[in-house]
Amino acid sequence: MRIKIWGARGSVPAPGPETMHYGGNTSCVEVTLSDGSTLILDAGTGIRNLGLALPRVERPIHILLTHLHLDHIQGLMFFAPLFRPESEIIVWGPASPEASLRERVGRYISAPLAPVEVRELPSHVSFKEAEPLEWDLGPARIRAQSVNHRGPTLGYRIDDGDTTLCYIPDHEPGLGAPLSQLEDDWISGFGLARGASTLIHDCQYTDAEYPNHLGWGHSPIADALEFGQRVEAEKLVLFHHDPLHSDDFLDGLCGDIHARWQELGRDPGQVELATERRELEISPQAAPVGA
Amino acid sequence: MSDQKPLELILARNLLSSISTPAFLVGQEGALLFYNEAAGALVGRRFEETGTMTAQEWTAAFGPFDDNEQPIPYDENKLTKSLREGRPAHGNFRICVAGNVHQDIAASAIPIVGPDGSSGAIVIFWPLPEDEETKAAAGVTEQSEVL
Ligand SMILES: [Zn+2]
Ligand SMILES: [Zn+2]
Numbered sequence: 001m002r003i004k005i006w007g008a009r010g011s012v013p014a015p016g017p018e019t020m021h022y023g024g025n026t027s028c029v030e031v032t033l034s035d036g037s038t039l040i041l042d043a044g045t046g047i048r049n050l051g052l053a054l055p056r057v058e059r060p061i062h063i064l065l066t067h068l069h070l071d072h073i074q075g076l077m078f079f080a081p082l083f084r085p086e087s088e089i090i091v092w093g094p095a096s097p098e099a100s101l102r103e104r105v106g107r108y109i110s111a112p113l114a115p116v117e118v119r120e121l122p123s124h125v126s127f128k129e130a131e132p133l134e135w136d137l138g139p140a141r142i143r144a145q146s147v148n149h150r151g152p153t154l155g156y157r158i159d160d161g162d163t164t165l166c167y168i169p170d171h172e173p174g175l176g177a178p179l180s181q182l183e184d185d186w187i188s189g190f191g192l193a194r195g196a197s198t199l200i201h202d203c204q205y206t207d208a209e210y211p212n213h214l215g216w217g218h219s220p221i222a223d224a225l226e227f228g229q230r231v232e233a234e235k236l237v238l239f240h241h242d243p244l245h246s247d248d249f250l251d252g253l254c255g256d257i258h259a260r261w262q263e264l265g266r267d268p269g270q271v272e273l274a275t276e277r278r279e280l281e282i283s284p285q286a287a288p289v290g291a
Numbered sequence: 292m293s294d295q296k297p298l299e300l301i302l303a304r305n306l307l308s309s310i311s312t313p314a315f316l317v318g319q320e321g322a323l324l325f326y327n328e329a330a331g332a333l334v335g336r337r338f339e340e341t342g343t344m345t346a347q348e349w350t351a352a353f354g355p356f357d358d359n360e361q362p363i364p365y366d367e368n369k370l371t372k373s374l375r376e377g378r379p380a381h382g383n384f385r386i387c388v389a390g391n392v393h394q395d396i397a398a399s400a401i402p403i404v405g406p407d408g409s410s411g412a413i414v415i416f417w418p419l420p421e422d423e424e425t426k427a428a429a430g431v432t433e434q435s436e437v438l
Contacts, residue, residue: 095406145298146297146298146406147298148298148301148302175305177308184295185294185296186295186296186304187301188295188298188301189295190295191294191295192295
């Protein structure tokens with residue numbers, strides 16, 4: 001499995017000279033499975049560039065939405081394959097008792113917010129509610145699970161051969177109680193992320209910023225690192241950067257993050273801040289968890 | 292693979308741990324999954340001491356008790372019956388407080404229903420209103436009503 005990050009910013013696009021390195025596009029990750037097929041995680045503004053780069057293939061394109069906050073769907077309407085009649089696009093996302101996934105996405109792709117309606121898109125688009133399903137896409141087993149954020153939100157686990165990618169971009173597992181005081185099975189997202197070869201996880205705030213954002217649905221660095229350590233993720237990619245965090249600011253956090261990951265008994269080379277256009281090969285765990 | 296509790300139970304536990312009203316979090320089969328500090332102060336034992344308890348264990352220890360001071364089995368508790376039907380309920384009960392004293396108290400139970408169906412209930416305890424304390428003293432120990 002390989003991944004390429006097309007957007008790592010949280011909340012709202014943050015383009016500009018001060019965010020050139022980590023990037024200003026919102027959440028989107030391209031996953032290339034072992035058979036060469038592609039899955040897309042979230043449709044933030046990063047998906048626009050991905051759509052331009054994707055080769056025209058006859059296979060259906062699967063887009064797995066974690067939730068419908070704008071920073072995770074804003075790019076959908078600018079995803080070039082949606083406007084090709086030969087494309088087949090399947091959008092997966094969280095169920096809600098209030099309305100179907102199609103209806104809820106349609107609130108964005110409709111007047112007055114958009115010049116087109118979902119039914120007017122020339123491609124074949126279908127919507128599937130992902131929870132509580134576990135299903136196969138090509139060689140991969142996909143698992144979706146509700147995680148603690150604001151509103152119905154999923155995390156995804158993708159098992160392909162002996163590699164596992166877990167993607168939880170918007171997540172506040174420590175809400176209400178410090179993670180250190182909770183048993184494993186009382187931590188939101190624990191089962192989903194356990195033993196992942198690579199975990200892409202929310203890290204919107206510094207520890208100093210977090211108290212002013214408690215309950216907003218995002219993690220401080222301390223919780224992102226502790227979550228990664230508790231689930232024994234081999235590699236941790238810190239994601240969903242706050243729009244206020246410039247490249248210089250994020251660079252300034254790196255040394256501390258590596259040192260803290262090492263203090264938790266992990267390899268400091270295996271934690272990084274997500275960077276737009278970064279490509280990563282997902283390697284299997286060196287030693288399987290529990291072995 | 293070790294899994295996790297359903298998210299709605301995790302959030303319910305977070306809520307209970309943040310409030311000062313005594314409350315239990317009960318799982319599907321009646322296991323006592325968590326109780327907060329206020330409930331710990333009420334029953335005389337902290338959750339950290341007891342951990343998760345089966346329905347038999349916690350009803351034997353904490354009650355509720357019938358007029359003969361015998362524990363009412365979980366399956367015969369009127370709140371249990373309502374919860375199994377997915378309905379909230381409220382009633383007065385005699386429970387064991389501070390480790391050994393029996394005391395009448397009101398309890399409200401609210402089912403927790405997640406995307407996969409019922410996953411448990413929150414039970415919140417209240418002191419009896421003064422007029423009901425008088426009735427309780429007169430021997431009316433259990434009144435249950437479905438909300
Ligand atoms: Zn987000
Ligand atoms: Zn969000």
